[in-house]
Amino acid sequence: MFVHLAKRIAMPNDTPVTKCGWNAVDGYVSAGCADGLVKVLKLEIPEIGDARIRGVAGQAQLTKNQTLEGHVSSISSIAWNEQFGKLTTADANGTVIVWVDGPQNEFVQDMLNNRTKNRISDMKWNSNGQMICIGHEDGNVIIGSVEGSRIAGKSLTNNKLAKVEWSPDSHLLLFGFVRGEIHIYDFKLNYIGPVHIFCIREGVPSAEIAGIEWYDGRNGLMSMNSKSLVICYENGAMQLMSREDDPSPIVLDVDMHVVSVKWNDNGSMLAVAGYQSTGDKIHNFIHFYSPWGEHLRSLKVTGKSISDCAWEAHSLRLVIAIDNFIYFANCRLDYKWCYIQDTVIYSFYTCTRPEHIVVFWNTKTNEFKANNPEAALRSALTLTEYEDILPVQTIYNLIALCATSCGAFNTASKAFLKLEDDPSINEEDRKEYQKLAFQIFLRTHYNHIFNWNLYKNDQEEYCIPIIESSPILDRPYCFDKKKRLSKNQIMIEESPIKDYFKASLCACLSFFWMFAGIVCLIQSIKIRHLLKRNNSQFNDEARQLSNRLYTNLVLTYVFGIVIIGVLIMTVLVTFIVGIKGYFSKSL
Secondary structure, eight states, X not given: OEEEEEEEEEOGGGOOEEEEEEOTTTOEEEEEETTSOEEEEEEEOXXXXXXXXXXXXXXXXXXXXXXXXOOOSOEEEEEEETTTTEEEEEETTSOEEEEEEOTTSOEEEEEEEOOOOSOEEEEEEOTTSSXXXXXXXXXXXXXXXXXXOEEEEEXXXXXXXXXEEEOTTSSEEEEEETTSOEEEEETTOOEEEEOOOOSSOTTSOOOOEEEEEEOOOTTOOSSTTOOOEEEEETTSEEEEESSTTOSSOEEEEOOSEEEEEEEOTTSSOEEEEEEEEETTEEEEEEEEEOXXXXXXXXXXXXXXXXXXXXXXXXXXXXXXXXXXXXXXXXXXXXXXXXXXXXXXXXXXXXXXXXXXEEEEEETTTTEEEEEOHHHHHHHHHGGGGGTTTSOHHHHHHHHHHHHHHTTOHHHHHHHHHHHHHOTTSOHHHHHHHHHHHHHHHHHSOOOOOOXXXXXXXXXXXXXXXXXXXXXXXXXXXXXXXXXXXXXGGOOOOOOSSOHHHHHHHHHHHHHHHHHXXXXXXXXXXXXXXXXXXXXXXXXXXXXXXXXXXXXXXXXHXXXXXXXXXXXXXXXXXXXXXXXXXHHHHHO
């Protein structure tokens, strides 16, 4: 990528800029100064005229310049609510003002809170703009709604509060304290636990937190394992995490005094602002990193003291607060492209749909054809049948480009080998292909190496589930009827009641009824025989046998009902388990 400064705007009365922000929806730029001055600016690039004027590097025009009055001390925090078009500003005296874009395209005061005299250390809106968390330096935390009502409040007396941050789902809050600890709370301000810090080693003095930024994922992710939570300290220690309890974060040292960290609009790039001191000289820098901690670029900015930075909506511009100026920097990202027979082929990554898109642009007819790389690769592979008509270098250049774009590195490697072995290619081009293949191998993040040949599958209908401890990878794989699944997607069906148990239960029931019937039959025969003798002694004996018969019949019916109930429950359980297994197998 390439980054350069494009414009500089000075604040009135040479007032130092302390905070800045960029509204990603409406394009407003806000700047807070040390004397309480708040500026709202808007830069627009002309939509008509020459392409050099309309491009991202063209001269932007200042179409809005409004001064917001209401603060009397240094601005300590600025937060945009892009969903509701509101701007929230806070100062060192504890005054919080909510500004709203009025009907005449002018920002006016919507709410004012100056009841506290403690400095506002940080404040953040949640991802949907419904709640705001305001943190005071003395540890008092307030959560309010977008309408202005108070939702929750708590006093965190552990230490001075430095930073606050919402989780993407608005269920958690991270509070960073001056001594370096970070605690996790829920949105009702109930304590959950600490965040384990890996970037600060034991024995090293604790450093103050420079920033906690958690990308909310609204514009997609680079991949499922992208890091979205960054914790950075003023001494340059930084760790990138995928969640608040990530056991394996990426730890790095940016080697400068950090003042601000900001994710771009889609979480594909992280800007780290700070300065380095060499003797009496101070050098200001903006370092750019990928979500995996890879250093992409550095921008050196003139000035004495850098204080903040913020991204534009499309990650092509950056606003930087230095001294009494705000600078605008243009970012030109890297793209994969090639030129083949009047056609420009270029590829770019989309975070909303996690894949590379390949675009074919015919420069003569000005036609565009865009498709996903898998389809482009399949189309390019069909060109191998026309090697006697088309140039071999053209065919395998296209195959290597499409294969690299969609992550089919096995196919890309074969294409490079074909290019290196082509006798029509000179030695200089051959070395370039070898160098390019090596660079692609080094710059590509390994996905996961798995030996599919260890699992044989000769059937045609069923897929072999492969259980692994790691989660599903970035893309689902289904090669040769072998399907990769995670543990929670695999149901191991075991019948809770075995067949021999059901047979034994039926046999016991039949034996019980047979035995009870025989006993009752013998007793009834004895009673009838005794009654025929017509004797009082035998009548008493017959009466006793009759009572026994009655008792036996009652017990028989009771135990019979119990056993029948058990049998019915067995049948129902077996039926439910069978239905569940049937639908699970169907899904």
